[in-house]
Amino acid sequence: MSEPKKYTYYPGCSSQASATHLDQSLRAVAPKLGIELEEIDDWNCCGASVGHVEGGTLPQTALSGRNLAKARKQGTSDVLTACAACYLNTHGVNEKIKNDVRTRKRVNESLGAVDLNYEGDLNVRHACEVLVNDVGLEKIKGQVKNPLTGLKVAGYVGCQTVRPFAATDTGGNYDTYDQPEFLDNFVKACGAEAVEYDPKTSCCGGSVSVYSPDKTLHLIKKIVQAAVDAGADVIATPCPLCQQNVEMYQSAINKEFGTNFNIPVVFYSQLMAVAFGMDAKKDAALDQNMIKPLKLVEMARKTAG
Amino acid sequence: MRTIAAAPAGSRTYDLNFARWVYQNVDGGDRLSLCMQCGMCSGSCPIGTAMDHGPRKLFMMIRAGMKEAVLTSDTIWNCTQCYNCVVRCPRQIPVTNILQGLATVAVREGYAPEQPTAKFAKAFWFSVKHFGRTDERLVTAFFYFSFGLVEGIKRGLANLPIALRMIKAGRMHLGAPHRAKGAADLRAIIAKAEEIEKRERAQGAQQ
Numbered sequence: 001m002s003e004p005k006k007y008t009y010y011p012g013c014s015s016q017a018s019a020t021h022l023d024q025s026l027r028a029v030a031p032k033l034g035i036e037l038e039e040i041d042d043w044n045c046c047g048a049s050v051g052h053v054e055g056g057t058l059p060q061t062a063l064s065g066r067n068l069a070k071a072r073k074q075g076t077s078d079v080l081t082a083c084a085a086c087y088l089n090t091h092g093v094n095e096k097i098k099n100d101v102r103t104r105k106r107v108n109e110s111l112g113a114v115d116l117n118y119e120g121d122l123n124v125r126h127a128c129e130v131l132v133n134d135v136g137l138e139k140i141k142g143q144v145k146n147p148l149t150g151l152k153v154a155g156y157v158g159c160q161t162v163r164p165f166a167a168t169d170t171g172g173n174y175d176t177y178d179q180p181e182f183l184d185n186f187v188k189a190c191g192a193e194a195v196e197y198d199p200k201t202s203c204c205g206g207s208v209s210v211y212s213p214d215k216t217l218h219l220i221k222k223i224v225q226a227a228v229d230a231g232a233d234v235i236a237t238p239c240p241l242c243q244q245n246v247e248m249y250q251s252a253i254n255k256e257f258g259t260n261f262n263i264p265v266v267f268y269s270q271l272m273a274v275a276f277g278m279d280a281k282k283d284a285a286l287d288q289n290m291i292k293p294l295k296l297v298e299m300a301r302k303t304a305g
Numbered sequence: 306m307r308t309i310a311a312a313p314a315g316s317r318t319y320d321l322n323f324a325r326w327v328y329q330n331v332d333g334g335d336r337l338s339l340c341m342q343c344g345m346c347s348g349s350c351p352i353g354t355a356m357d358h359g360p361r362k363l364f365m366m367i368r369a370g371m372k373e374a375v376l377t378s379d380t381i382w383n384c385t386q387c388y389n390c391v392v393r394c395p396r397q398i399p400v401t402n403i404l405q406g407l408a409t410v411a412v413r414e415g416y417a418p419e420q421p422t423a424k425f426a427k428a429f430w431f432s433v434k435h436f437g438r439t440d441e442r443l444v445t446a447f448f449y450f451s452f453g454l455v456e457g458i459k460r461g462l463a464n465l466p467i468a469l470r471m472i473k474a475g476r477m478h479l480g481a482p483h484r485a486k487g488a489a490d491l492r493a494i495i496a497k498a499e500e501i502e503k504r505e506r507a508q509g510a511q512q
Contacts, residue, residue: 053426
């Protein structure tokens with residue numbers, strides 16, 4: 001295998017809480033794909049989608065400023081993050097620092113309070129974009145030792161993984177905003193079946209679902225219903241908040257709409273870990289899904305045994 | 306009874322400088338003047354039905370100087386930040402970012418004390434500021450109890466089953482909040498950024 005490529009990794013807050021299974025499975029499959037992850041030393045929160053409200057625009061921007069300054073101290077490798085919100089904020093701020101002199105000046109004046117500085121000479125990339133552009137499907141296929149034959153997967157991409165950067169030059173032009181194909185391609189590379197699934201980039205309500213689910217349950221219902229109608233065994237997603245919302249609100253949807261949903265929601269990296277013949281718990285972190293992906297667990301067992 | 310929401314009502318505060326202020330001070334606001342009212346944004350919004358106005362109309366209200374109506378509108382609070390409108394706007398107006406900027410102004414100027422989003426944002430920012438990271442337990446508890454003790458307990462109990470399932474799945478730890486070692490550094494950076502914004506606002510007011 002060729003030399004691994006090094007990336008400076010920004011795991012984000014969800015990697016220690018609601019999306020530990022994304023972080024764990026990504027770290028597990030990365031070396032197999034020639035990706036070396038070096039964590040940003042003592043990273044902080046990116047502010048997600050609400051930091052600006054109470055904190056203000058510049059303080060929110062400065063949060064990413066500190067992470068980028070710390071990353072730059074570790075070298076010039078591309079910064080990689082797997083979280084949609086972390087990517088949105090960190091990539092967005094990075095481009096602003098690069099292109100907007102005023103923002104660069106203001107962020108650096110803020111960072112100056114603790115003698116940090118960042119001039120905008122890094123690239124910030126989404127893990128999925130790196131998988132598409134740097135790794136490539138052939139390399140993913142090449143690692144598959146336990147093809148997920150017969151597993152039907154609804155590829156649910158969500159919003160911020162592709163919007164607003166996936167079809168921009170700085171975002172790597174890796175897919176479209178409305179009908180992205182990368183997730184289905186990952187699924188197929190793992191030997192599973194990507195079912196026809198329309199609401200690929202429908203919104204799960206994001207953080208509004210976290211604090212006012214009464215306003216957004218119908219959005220999540222649409223996402224789950226389409227997967228069930230397509231006969232999917234699991235829903236796969238790249239986004240921590242999508243994973244959490246679509247998984248944890250199924251019981252509330254059942255109560256509200258009289259449905260009977262109980263479909264597992266996994267990360268693409270969990271699928272890859274199983275397909276690569278890795279450990280169901282240690283690598284694929286399948287024990288961390290609230291709705292157990294039984295079929296996938298069974299497939300993983302087969303390899304381990 | 307049918308009401309015409311855009312019609313001026315005597316009690317509403319109008320500020321004819323508001324549009325210019327938004328153009329100059331809200332992030333992305335400089336492109337707002339390019340809006341041609343096509344409605345692509347509101348038509349693309351997944352939660353448009355839960356908004357009183359939607360972005361298209363809100364932008365027209367900004368131009369009409371309806372400051373109070375804009376800053377008390379639930380359109381800025383119910384945005385899920387899906388960025389559909391941003392990638393589809395034929396005039397490349399960063400709609401989501403403008404709504405974010407308006408939310409910041411609404412909180413700072415006291416227009417939105419009871420909005421759940423504003424309450425949640427306060428809880429979230431507390432965690433970021435004190436620990437440098439978001440602790441979901443802390444944010445949720447802070448948020449629930451911002452509605453008062455009784456409501457806090459009620460909401461907490463209602464969500465207990467989910468919390469227990471998260472703990473069981475190993476996605477909610479039981480120890481002290483995760484923190485960045487440099488949380489104090491981060492606070493110093495934030496304080497400086499706040500100071501810069503305050504200074505700029507004061508300069509803007511003098512002009």
